[in-house]
Amino acid sequence: KAGVTQTPRYLIKTRGQQVTLSCSPISGHRSVSWYQQTPGQGLQFLFEYFSETQRNKGNFPGRFSGRQFSNSRSEMNVSTLELGDSALYLCASSFLGGRSYNEQFFGPGTRLTVL
Amino acid sequence: KQEVTQIPAALSVPEGENLVLNCSFTDSAIYNLQWFRQDPGKGLTSLLLIQSSQREQTSGRLNASLDKSSGRSTLYIAASQPGDSATYLCALNSGDSNYQLIWGAGTKLIIKP
Numbered sequence A: 001k002a003g004v005t006q007t008p009r010y011l012i013k014t015r016g017q018q019v020t021l022s023c024s025p026i027s028g029h030r031s032v033s034w035y036q037q038t039p040g041q042g043l044q045f046l047f048e049y050f051s052e053t054q055r056n057k058g059n060f061p062g063r064f065s066g067r068q069f070s071n072s073r074s075e076m077n078v079s080t081l082e083l084g085d086s087a088l089y090l091c092a093s094s095f096l097g098g099r100s101y102n103e104q105f106f107g108p109g110t111r112l113t114v115l
Numbered sequence B: 001k002q003e004v005t006q007i008p009a010a011l012s013v014p015e016g017e018n019l020v021l022n023c024s025f026t027d028s029a030i031y032n033l034q035w036f037r038q039d040p041g042k043g044l045t046s047l048l049l050i051q052s053s054q055r056e057q058t059s060g061r062l063n064a065s066l067d068k069s070s071g072r073s074t075l076y077i078a079a080s081q082p083g084d085s086a087t088y089l090c091a092l093n094s095g096d097s098n099y100q101l102i103w104g105a106g107t108k109l110i111i112k113p
Helices: none
Strands: A004-009 A010-013 A019-024 A031-038 A040-048 A053-057 A065-069 A076-079 A087-095 A110-114 B008-014 B018-026 B029-037 B044-051 B058-059 B060-069 B072-079 B086-094 B107-112
Touching: A010 A019, A010 B060, A019 A087, A019 A110, A031 A076, A040 A076, A053 A065, A053 A110, B008 B018, B008 B058, B018 B029, B018 B086, B018 B107, B029 B060, B029 B072, B044 B058, B044 B060, B072 B086
Parallel strands: A010 A110, B008 B107
Antiparallel strands: A004 A019, A019 A076, A031 A040, A031 A087, A040 A053, A065 A076, A087 A110, B018 B072, B029 B044, B029 B086, B058 B060, B060 B072, B086 B107
């Protein structure tokens, strides 16, 4: 069974640009969560999707958005990039997501560098 | 509000030693608790998942325990090896976590050959 995949693995962008990251969950999993990880802030929750619906959103500005498709694949978009958006973006999938007893599995992450 | 703490932030031990990593939480109303491993610059690897009704889980040289009444979980690593060097994070789903994992800051473990 294939694990969680994230593309691309590495990205270099300049300030003001926008970026789209993709996450394909484990087959059969319907929940996809996104996290931002930085050395200073650790892991911070961005949002969680289940069956194409966003169930929760973290404390990030509106420049961060996401969506989930009918096949459970998810994308997140960051517009008007800032230097502080440089981070490792991690995607996690689980069968039902939070408020459940399901294990969450993470992808390898996308390393975004904003110059 | 649920808070998760991992102490110490860093730990260095000689190869072959048995060791214990700690994770404490403030609210015992949890669904589950997971231990993850993260190698530098890499994603998170799930090590063990303990359901709220369980006391412990084992996988190879790893054993995780859960004591909800005291708000503690421990990860026991037997016969440590240099390849165990990584950052270990605990995270949990709780009643008020609203679909997100609540994370500890991690313990950076170094196993000296």
